[in-house]
Amino acid sequence: MxxxxxxxxxxxxxxxxxxxxxxxxxxxxxxxxxxxxxxxxxxxxxxxxxxxxxxxxxxxxxxxxxxxxxxxxxxxxxxxxxVPTEQLPESAVDDASEQHADRALLMDVMKVLAPKQRSVVVLRHWEQMSTEETAAALGMSAGTVKSTLHRALARLREELEKRQRDELVAGALDRREERERCAA
Structure with a gap:
């Protein structure tokens, strides 16, 4: 007590x-x-x-x-x-400012990380803790923090690039459909 x-x-x-x-x-x-x-x-x-x-x-x-x-x-x-589904729900993005959109995108992309990776990214980049402080907070070695952070950042880059490619493809398809409608 x-x-x-x-x-x-x-x-x-x-x-x-x-x-x-x-x-x-x-x-x-x-x-x-x-x-x-x-x-x-x-x-x-x-x-x-x-x-x-x-x-x-x-x-x-x-x-x-x-x-x-x-x-x-x-x-x-x-x-x-x-329960897995075929289609993902549309994610809502606050279009009040570009900064809010970037933050929403980053928070959404962070979902692809495993909890351990997400924890390391949050502590190192948002909380700006040192490698040693992060290691102590998470109960792991400094080397594990570094390798986990490296893999997490690579995974985030990969996901962002994938989303960028998907947007480009979707944009190209939209323009093609628009041209076909205008031509008809």
Missing amino acids: AHSGEVLEFEEYVRTRQDALLRSARRLVPDPVDAQDLLQTALVRTYGRWDGIADKRLADAYLRRVMINTRTEWWRARKLEE
Whole structure:
């Protein structure tokens, strides 16, 4: 059971860090509601272990690790429930600005990565953690972080190139159909 001083300390930590932690959760799961659920679940789990975190400066790393583990648990559970379909649903892209479209595309492309790869990309590129910090947060060696990041970035490039090719082909087919309609 936490003492009242620890409860106040945890509440202050959450109050000061919640925006940054929610951004981390949002990068780990694309849906904003799921990101809030992920953060809340991680906070509950962290609260139960708060007194065990001797150096509170490491609380962010601890909490991010809890979020990654929780997201992985959810992914494994969901994976068993998913049923493949022939057609993918159309993805909605916010066309308010090019930046939003790029972000939506990147979040969509990140879905092709395995949870471990996604975690490494998020921590290294969004959270701007060093290789060593990422390795410590994920419980792996620095070499594994580097090789996982290399494979993940290659997979992202491959997916982006594939999507670009698909768009070019679709555009060419649309123009061809338009010419045929005009000629008829």
